[in-house]
Amino acid sequence: MARRSAGGAIAVRAAIEMIGVPYSWGGGGVNGPGFGTGRGAKTWGFDCSGLAEYAWARAGVSIGSTTREQWRSGIRIPKEQAEPGDLVFFDNDSHSPGPEHVGIVLDATRMVHAPYTGQTVRVDPLGRRTLLGVVRPAGTWMNGHALSSAAPDGRDAPGSAAVNGRATQAVLQ
Template sequence: MGTPFSWGGGRPSGPTTGIGRGANTVGFDCSGLTLYAWSKAGISLGHYTGTQFRQGRRVPLSDLRKGDLVFFGGGSGDPTHVGLYLGGGIMIHAPKTGDVVKKTQFLDSSYYRPIYRGAIRPA
């Protein structure tokens, strides 16, 4: 919580300097945060939201469990954002440049709920 967003930042070992817009910031981007979290359970994820969207079993919204990856945006292409489900409609995520890792209620959010794309349980 509170770690800066850094475009391209994050490894299994923790926050890193990012690339491009994140080149001067040590932190996580959304997929860097999720790959870091799942690495603690011994699961390796790619550092790209679209790749992570294909790295596990699809989970219906009604069956979400803590730790599932929740995806947003991208229209019919790859999702553009990912977070970790915490329960109760809340995710932890690294939202955008200038922000920090934080919790967000997404199920009732007028921003996130309409762009919800689905969930994956990594394996």
């Protein structure tokens, strides 16, 4: 796996910090977890696209709020070239073409995602038969170079994050 972008590293850290937050249909967005809609209306948390939108917003990149918007938010790349922070999409419904689920690439074999109602944000294997493709959000790379090595507030990106009181540096490497 190639060297990750600063934006991708920030997005991964932001997603990892949300491990354990409940899944909420339509929940979450750029400002973090929130109450969802429909069957998620009484649950504070994230759905898959809300988690992705939040993570990339922390990196200063707007990717849209739905899986379909996010699918079009950058360049498609081969799975073998996926880097931490890239978005991985799945087509779980053969009756409705297009992505229905998105996760955030952690490494060559794992992703962080909000899987479904009754579960929480977690790390799961990346490889699934319903894999549709991988997207690198626009604004993170230009001519093979990261556009920024600073967090959105201008400070250097942090080196690790805490998840449930545990350092995540090893998870990010």
